[in-house]
Amino acid sequence: MSSLQEKVVLVTGGTSGIGEGCTELFARDGAKVVTMSIQAKEGEALAKRLTTEGHTCLFHYGDVSKEADVKAAVDLAVSRFGRLDGVHANAGLMRNQKITDLTLEDFYAMVNVNLLGPVLVAKYAIPVMERQGKGVLVMTTSVAADIGFPCHGIYCATKAGLVALIRSLTTDHSPKGVRFVGVSPGTIDTPMLAASCAGWSKPKEEIYADVARRIPVQRLGKPADIAHAVRFLMSDEAGFINGSIVNLEGGTLCLPPW
Numbered sequence: 001m002s003s004l005q006e007k008v009v010l011v012t013g014g015t016s017g018i019g020e021g022c023t024e025l026f027a028r029d030g031a032k033v034v035t036m037s038i039q040a041k042e043g044e045a046l047a048k049r050l051t052t053e054g055h056t057c058l059f060h061y062g063d064v065s066k067e068a069d070v071k072a073a074v075d076l077a078v079s080r081f082g083r084l085d086g087v088h089a090n091a092g093l094m095r096n097q098k099i100t101d102l103t104l105e106d107f108y109a110m111v112n113v114n115l116l117g118p119v120l121v122a123k124y125a126i127p128v129m130e131r132q133g134k135g136v137l138v139m140t141t142s143v144a145a146d147i148g149f150p151c152h153g154i155y156c157a158t159k160a161g162l163v164a165l166i167r168s169l170t171t172d173h174s175p176k177g178v179r180f181v182g183v184s185p186g187t188i189d190t191p192m193l194a195a196s197c198a199g200w201s202k203p204k205e206e207i208y209a210d211v212a213r214r215i216p217v218q219r220l221g222k223p224a225d226i227a228h229a230v231r232f233l234m235s236d237e238a239g240f241i242n243g244s245i246v247n248l249e250g251g252t253l254c255l256p257p258w
């Protein structure tokens with residue numbers, strides 16, 4: 001089994017859903033984890049829980065769209081633990097509307113968290129990793145980059161933007177030892193997914209059951225499904241996986257268009 005033992009890892013959006021699952025798995029796997037988000041209470045509680053279990057986890061309160069906050073998170077990892085082996089740029093925000101109803105506030109909110117956030121993470125993490133001659137940057141994109149989700153044009157565009165960003169970063173920085181990988185989740189049971197059910201005529205449980213029936217593996221994804229994949233992608237065993245987007249969607253993208 002791959003291991004992140006003793007590796008120093010930063011997770012953004014690390015206190016809910018997928019990021020929380022990653023923070024927990026990486027810390028329990030022996031990594032020294034800095035987990036960052038704008039959820040102070042949840043972050044403090046998560047770090048305390050993992051520390052009490054005997055693992056190493058620091059919470060950093062910060063907004064990924066603010067340059068100083070991202071720089072501070074990277075600086076914290078390096079000053080406390082001496083290096084930065086892996087970053088999971090995972091923080092994300094989803095709002096839905098047709099383009100004709102779009103407000104610029106919604107546009108910039110999604111672009112700032114979903115696209116600018118990973119850009120800033122890359123800006124500050126890459127120089128550290130290049131100095132080390134080694135490092136891995138994983139970004140959470142989405143099947144929304146491949147599918148025309150109704151009423152989610154801007155969200156889809158930000159996630160597709162990450163796919164292009166990953167490929168470009170690979171050509172610029174992999175010769176100096178940094179790998180870049182995208183993980184593209186399908187439908188994962190998280191607070192973000194639950195929030196997206198608000199306003200539907202059916203209860204969440206019924207919507208989830210309907211969706212699960214349509215996914216080839218007949219279930220929704222769990223944060224742990226993503227966390228196990230990211231743990232492997234950050235490990236040395238995955239050293240030849242670079243510039244790739246790994247679909248983690250239970251076969252959703254294999255479905256025929258009828």
Ligand SMILES: NC(=O)c1ccc[n+]([C@@H]2O[C@H](COP(=O)([O-])OP(=O)(O)OC[C@H]3O[C@@H](n4cnc5c(N)ncnc54)[C@H](O)[C@@H]3O)[C@@H](O)[C@H]2O)c1
Pocket residue numbers: 012013014015016017018019036037038039062063064065090091092093094113140141142143184185186187188189190191192193
């Ligand atoms: N849940 C799904 O079905 C699904 C599918 C595909 C992709 N994704 C992507 O996975 C990632 C995680 O989503 P999730 O479902 O776990 O959502 P979630 O809402 O449970 O968690 C999002 C996390 O991002 C953090 N965050 C939001 N804005 C932030 C900001 N400005 N600065 C720092 N942190 C911020 C939140 O505090 C939270 O910790 C997102 O990028 C999302 O787009 C989710």
